[in-house]
Amino acid sequence: MSLMADLQNHEARRSKSARKLIDxxxxxxxxxxxxxxxxxxxxxxxxxxxxxxxxxxxxxxxFPDFKLTLNAELARAEPRIARDIEPDDSTSQIIAKVFEAxxxxxxRVLNRLDSQxxxxxxxxxxxxxxxxxxxxxxxxxxAIDAQHKFLRFFTPVVAHTEMISQRMITAxxxxxxxxxxxxxxxxxxxxxxxxxxxxxxGATILGITxxxxxxxxxxxxxLAIEADEDTDLYTPMTSRIAQLTLIDILATSLALRxxxxxxxxxxxxxxxxxxxxQQLD
Amino acid sequence: MSLMADLQNHEARRSKSARKLIDxxxxxxxxxxxxxxxxxxxxxxxxxxxxxxxxxxxxxxxFPDFKLTLNAELARAEPRIARDIEPDDSTSQIIAKVFEAxxxxxxRVLNRLDSQxxxxxxxxxxxxxxxxxxxxxxxxxxAIDAQHKFLRFFTPVVAHTEMISQRMITAxxxxxxxxxxxxxxxxxxxxxxxxxxxxxxGATILGITxxxxxxxxxxxxxLAIEADEDTDLYTPMTSRIAQLTLIDILATSLALRxxxxxxxxxxxxxxxxxxxxQQLD
DNA sequence: AATAAAAATGTAATTTTATTACTTTCAGTA
DNA sequence: TACTGAAAGTAATAAAATTACATTTTTATT
Numbered sequence: 001m002s003l004m005a006d007l008q009n010h011e012a013r014r015s016k017s018a019r020k021l022i023d024x025x026x027x028x029x030x031x032x033x034x035x036x037x038x039x040x041x042x043x044x045x046x047x048x049x050x051x052x053x054x055x056x057x058x059x060x061x062x063f064p065d066f067k068l069t070l071n072a073e074l075a076r077a078e079p080r081i082a083r084d085i086e087p088d089d090s091t092s093q094i095i096a097k098v099f100e101a102x103x104x105x106x107x108r109v110l111n112r113l114d115s116q117x118x119x120x121x122x123x124x125x126x127x128x129x130x131x132x133x134x135x136x137x138x139x140x141x142x143a144i145d146a147q148h149k150f151l152r153f154f155t156p157v158v159a160h161t162e163m164i165s166q167r168m169i170t171a172x173x174x175x176x177x178x179x180x181x182x183x184x185x186x187x188x189x190x191x192x193x194x195x196x197x198x199x200x201x202g203a204t205i206l207g208i209t210x211x212x213x214x215x216x217x218x219x220x221x222x223l224a225i226e227a228d229e230d231t232d233l234y235t236p237m238t239s240r241i242a243q244l245t246l247i248d249i250l251a252t253s254l255a256l257r258x259x260x261x262x263x264x265x266x267x268x269x270x271x272x273x274x275x276x277x278q279q280l281d
Numbered sequence: 282m283s284l285m286a287d288l289q290n291h292e293a294r295r296s297k298s299a300r301k302l303i304d305x306x307x308x309x310x311x312x313x314x315x316x317x318x319x320x321x322x323x324x325x326x327x328x329x330x331x332x333x334x335x336x337x338x339x340x341x342x343x344f345p346d347f348k349l350t351l352n353a354e355l356a357r358a359e360p361r362i363a364r365d366i367e368p369d370d371s372t373s374q375i376i377a378k379v380f381e382a383x384x385x386x387x388x389r390v391l392n393r394l395d396s397q398x399x400x401x402x403x404x405x406x407x408x409x410x411x412x413x414x415x416x417x418x419x420x421x422x423x424a425i426d427a428q429h430k431f432l433r434f435f436t437p438v439v440a441h442t443e444m445i446s447q448r449m450i451t452a453x454x455x456x457x458x459x460x461x462x463x464x465x466x467x468x469x470x471x472x473x474x475x476x477x478x479x480x481x482x483g484a485t486i487l488g489i490t491x492x493x494x495x496x497x498x499x500x501x502x503x504l505a506i507e508a509d510e511d512t513d514l515y516t517p518m519t520s521r522i523a524q525l526t527l528i529d530i531l532a533t534s535l536a537l538r539x540x541x542x543x544x545x546x547x548x549x550x551x552x553x554x555x556x557x558x559q560q561l562d
Numbered sequence: 563a564a565t566a567a568a569a570a571t572g573t574a575a576t577t578t579t580a581t582t583a584c585t586t587t588c589a590g591t592a
Numbered sequence: 593t594a595c596t597g598a599a600a601g602t603a604a605t606a607a608a609a610t611t612a613c614a615t616t617t618t619t620a621t622t
Contacts, residue, residue: 015599033349036579047601052581063580064345064608068314068352075353087537091403092396094537096286098530099391103384110380115373122372141426148419149518237430237529241522248518249379256368256375296570297617318609328572333610344609345579 003073006058017046021054025070033071037063105238106245109225113246117223122253124204124221128178130156134166135182136191142182142243149251153258166194175202184239185227186213195219208243284354285310287339289396298327302335306351314352318344386519387526390506394527398504403534405485405502409459411437415447416463417472423463423524430532434539447475456483465520466508467494476500489524 007022024044025032032040040063041048055066085097125131131150135143140161147159160166173179179198183191186209195218198205207219210227225242288303305325306313313321321344322329336347366378406412412431416424421442428440441447454460460479464472467490476486476499488500491508506523 017600037581038579048580049582049602050600053599068349071349072352072356075356085533085537089537090286090289090396091400091534092286092289093283094534095391095394095396095399095530096283098526098533099387102526102529103387106380106384110376113376115371115376118376119372138426138429141422141429144425145419145422145521148422237532240426240525244522244525245380245383248383249376251518252366252379253372253375256366256370298571317607319607329609330573330611331571334570 003058003069017044017050018054018057020044020046021051029070029074033067033074035067102238102241106242109242110245112224112226114224117221118249118253121206121221121223122250122257124178124206125150125155125250125254126257127176128155128204129174129176130158131178131180132169132173133157133159133180133182134191134194135159135161136163136166136188138237138240139182139184139243142240142247143180145244146180146182146247146251149247150254152251153254163190163194166191167197170194170197170201173198173201173203175204177201177203178206179203180206180208181215181219182243183207183209183213183215184225184243186210186215188215191215192218208246284339284350298325298331299335299338301325301327302332310351310355314348314355316348383519383522387523390523391526393505393507395505398502399530399534402487402502402504403531403538405459405487406431406436406531406535407538408457409436409485410455410457411439412459412461413450413454414438414440414461414463415472415475416440416442417444417447417469419518419521420463420465420524423521423528424461426525427461427463427528427532430528431535433532434535444471444475447472448478451475451478451482454479454482454484456485458482458484459487460484461487461489462496462500463524464488464490464494464496465506465524467491467496469496472496473499489527 007026021040021044024040035043037048037051041051044051052063055061055063058066060066060069085094089097133143133146133150135141143159143161147157150157158169160169170179179195181191181195186192186207192215195205195207195215199218199220204221205219206221206223207216208223208225209215209219211222211224216222216224223246225239225246227239285307288307302321302325305321316324318329318332322332325332333344336342336344339347341347341350366375370378414424414427414431416422424440424442428438431438439450441450451460460476462472462476467473467488473496476488476496479486480499480501485502486500487502487504488497489504489506490496490500492503492505497503497505504527506520506527508520
């Protein structure tokens with residue numbers, strides 16, 4: 001991110017042609033990458049050596065180096081839209097594509113994540129007398145993962161991954177408890193019903209699900225993960241990665257909030273595992 | 282990730298000089314970026330037009346375009362080293378850092394992933410009479426996720442996440458079965474013992490674990506995920522993300538390998554869920 | 563095994579692109 | 593207004609990439 005930042009910086013804007021160049025590059029960086037020094041010079045209305053001097057002034061070797069650097073930065077900023085997986089892709093292509101898909105999905109979700117909502121969720125989890133994670137189907141592993149991550153804390157925590165247990169536990173909820181409902185679509189009837197049952201108890205109901213979904217409307221707090229279209233037959237299953245990362249964010253934030261006195265506890269938990277080498281499995 | 286993947290792909294390796302070029306680029310991609318076509322040609326021992334033709338053969342405009350593309354990919358591949366999370370970080374800082382940490386870990390693992398090993402693993406899973414996923418502790422959710430993903434296929438699949446069930450099931454294994462042992466450290470005694478028990482049955486034992494670990498030595502096939510240091514108290518738990526993505530890669534590859542006749546089955550599975558809106562949960 | 567056809571590679575010329583050396587212009591200051 | 597130094601331009605040069613054409617190697621066929 002350094003080049004673009006440097007360009008916006010006032011030091012680089014001293015001379016008239018430098019300003020013209022910067023404005024052009026900032027306006028259409030992508031176009032500049034495929035231009036020759038002559039084309040760029042003409043487009044901006046300066047001479048070629050001016051462009052060259054400008055590049056060197058930025059601490060680069062010359063114009064080609066400038067293009068290389070600029071392009072690298074653009075690549076970093078814009079994760080490519082993952083292309084569909086084709087039946088005759090090689091293994092390394094599949095690896096690359098699944099990776100890209102997961103990465104893109106993660107970026108998309110986190111860019112839209114409301115950090116205030118996260119803060120509120122952490123507060124709720126912090127205050128909770130006990131925490132219950134619920135998920136069905138594909139979200140079941142996420143609930144179990146969450147349970148595992150939250151075992152680090154003093155607060156009683158449990159994951160339920162099937163309807164009956166989920167419905168049963170709503171009976172023992174109090175307004176001091178926090179029920180976390182995890183669903184990708186937010187349209188799984190069974191889980192929505194669990195949330196509805198829980199609503200009567202006054203417990204905090206935190207939804208990790210799609211906004212504007214039936215489940216989302218029942219929840220008292222929402223961490224929105226927008227579900228995207230599942231167009232292709234061979235789409236990688238990216239949803240869980242985003243959910244898990246969100247859980248990770250919650251657990252990490254909570255650990256920080258618990259703060260000083262808590263560090264000792266955390267070390268104790270780790271130590272109990274290290275001795276038997278079971279720690280991370 | 283597309284260029285590097287294309288290079289490893291066999292289609293590109295047809296001619297002798299293409300192979301020489303590919304090997305050189307894969308060995309020192311970073312160096313190639315700052316070379317002229319003449320330097321590269323000399324280093325590899327081919328003529329300049331050969332280099333040019335090679336670039337065009339990859340669907341690029343020419344050598345400069347090749348360098349641009351390669352550089353962009355390298356920039357993408359090397360995410361900034363995630364900084365440690367500090368006790369006084371804001372929520373949005375935590376979000377960014379956890380995200381970066383997960384992304385970095387994912388990149389690191391997949392860069393080192395041996396695509397041939399993946400291919401062999403997919404073959405084994407394809408041929409298997411039944412598939413059993415085993416994981417303990419933090420890897421338990423991963424095993425359950427795998428079970429869920431593999432339910433798409435005809436092959437019987439199950440996940441076991443506690444010692445007793447895991448030991449019991451080894452008794453019924455045959456050489457046609459595939460046992461997948463998931464462990465981040467590869468040092469969990471209980472799981473290594475399960476793999477040892479399974480070894481006697483002649484079943485394929487596929488390890489998704491750290492190379493050179495006790496568990497890895499017992500396995501007949503290995504998908505290496507190198508465990509990294511857990512230096513910081515507040516380290517996000519990045520290991521699962523990599524494991525899950527690997528599972529995703531296996532499931533996607535297998536779906537492709539099952540091929541044509543299988544597509545209908547997949548649609549049927551999806552349909553049964555869509556009707557009740559339970560599909561992705 | 564010989565030979566034709568096709569593909570791959572190399573040589574040398576050409577074109578494109580970038581850089582350097584030098585000159586002119588412009589802005590600020592006495 | 594004339595001087596100084598920075599900034600910009602012109603033209604020449606050098607570097608880099610590409611094309612056209614010749615040669616070699618590979619592959620398929622008889």
